[in-house]
Amino acid sequence: MMWKKMVALLFGLMLVATVPSFGRVAADSTSTQGASVTVILVSDNEADGALARYLANVTGAVVVTTKWGVYDPNVTAEVMSYAPDMVIIIGGPDAVVEQYVDDLSELKITVERWGGKNRYETNVKVVGNARAKLGLTFNGSAIIVPGNDTLALEQSLKLAVKSRGVLLFVNRTSNVSRVMLNLNIKAKKITLVATPVMNKTIMHIKKGLGSKDCNCTEIEVNVTAETALKAINASEERIETAKEMLQNVTLVPQMEKLAEKMLKLADRELARAKEAYNDGKYGMAYGQAIAAKAHAEFVIRIASEQWSTRVRANQTVMARVFLWRVERQIQAMEKAGINVTELKALVDQLKTAVANGDYDAIDSIIQQIREKIFELYARGKGKFREKMVFPAHRGHGKP
Incomplete structure (x- = not known):
């Protein structure tokens, strides 16, 4: 499954080139080269996602989705490919990690986060901002x-x-x-x-x-058999993501013990969900699956925070994550017809500096790459938008 590969890449920090699968809007409307584009970036959390799709349907914004609590540079590249005037992040940093804000800020894209400590606070903030800022x-x-x-x-x-x-x-x-x-x-x-x-x-x-x-x-x-099974599958995916992430970080003993306890609880709840499903008790299966998913997300949050700390503290790790992201952005720019020859040369220089452990060169080249990406993006917005067409409602979020 693609999400498993993504988690392995993220926490193994492997510099293997993969081709991102950018979500494309149906080509059944007029070009939007001169129109304003707003992207709503949201996690695959069911509550935040509902708010995002609601706004997409009433405002025409485009929805881009990321895995809950997981950083994926393919998502940054997808947002970039829409050349947005504004990005609204729905959800707190536990759901949509702060790295996305950093990525988009480097492109001088206006970013607003409409999120709280949980889905209920996020709900209130989204409704309030939708009225005050969007005039809904x-x-x-x-x-x-x-x-x-x-x-x-x-x-x-x-x-x-x-x-x-x-x-x-x-x-x-x-x-x-x-x-x-x-x-x-x-x-x-x-x-x-x-x-x-x-x-x-x-x-x-x-x-x-x-x-x-x-x-x-x-x-x-x-709750039907089909919907109960869907909930079980979503829960199982979250648990596997949590396990992958936990294996690739080092936690303090107390936090590690808590994370392992939550994972065991999630596993038990998932087992009960599957047992209830096999017995035809679909409501019980659905409820246990929801509980298991919530406990798995607790572990993902802990692991994600630790991973972010590791990236900030280790220059080599930071450079490898940076390279991973830049290579995805290069693919997006190439797809739009932007000349990235100079940028690729800088990327090759950075790879050499990382391999040699040349930290002074790493800092210098990263800065040059950031400046070049912004230059190409700013100049190439028109090229991105030449490739874009939107359906009538202008969103990905049609329910």
Whole structure:
């Protein structure tokens, strides 16, 4: 699987050339060479992804997705290939790592992060910024959904786009009335969406809203064999990513013990999910898979933070990661028809300096490469946009 190869490359720091698979928008619309382009960069977290796709559908932005908590320079190159005027990052640095901000800032691309400590804070920030900075308005309806209920989130996104209502994520401690008051949202109609697995969360929210005063509609999304298996597969992928990452970092004993404990817990929950699935208990399988995925993401966050620290502290490792990213950017520029001959020569010089451990040369050449990339990108924006066409809604995020 491609994601396994990517993790191995990332943490093995191998300088093996691979061809990135850039997401391309369907070529069924007019060229956007002179139009403004906004890219929304988001992780494959189901909640943040729903917000990104919502904005894409109502604003025409382009969505680019990265693995949760993992840095992949192919993503930087993909964003670059759209020559965006602005990039909005949805999610905190645990979800969309800070390295992307550094990469895009070197290209002088305006970057804003709309994120909080968790998906609920991110939700509030995105809604607030969408109103204040993008001028979005909502039609007096609110779609409320548990923030970790993947199936319900998919259904809620469709409802929100169709009704142009505000999408709000909740858990058992959420105070929806307070959130709407802080956002200055007056919802005349409220739709509560959840799978049976999240019934207790919805009951808590409905109680907080007041059943007499609440013009509420409840929608229950059934968990099928297909959707339960999808949740299991997503959980299994997260766990394997966490294990790959943990094997390639060194943690302090206390943190290592905690990470291993979380991985064992995730493995047990995944095993229970598979057992329940085989017994035809799809709701239970779905719930256990969600829990396993959350515990795996805890480990990914720990490993990602340690890896970032290692890169910053080790000049050779930093140079190799830099080379990995630059080679992907070169491929994107070549695809757009930009002459990268001088840049390639500098890259060859940097590889030699890294091999020789010549740290003074490494610093000097990296700076030259950064300047050359920006020069080529700034001059080549038109070439990137000549290759771009967008569908009618201008986004990747159609639900």
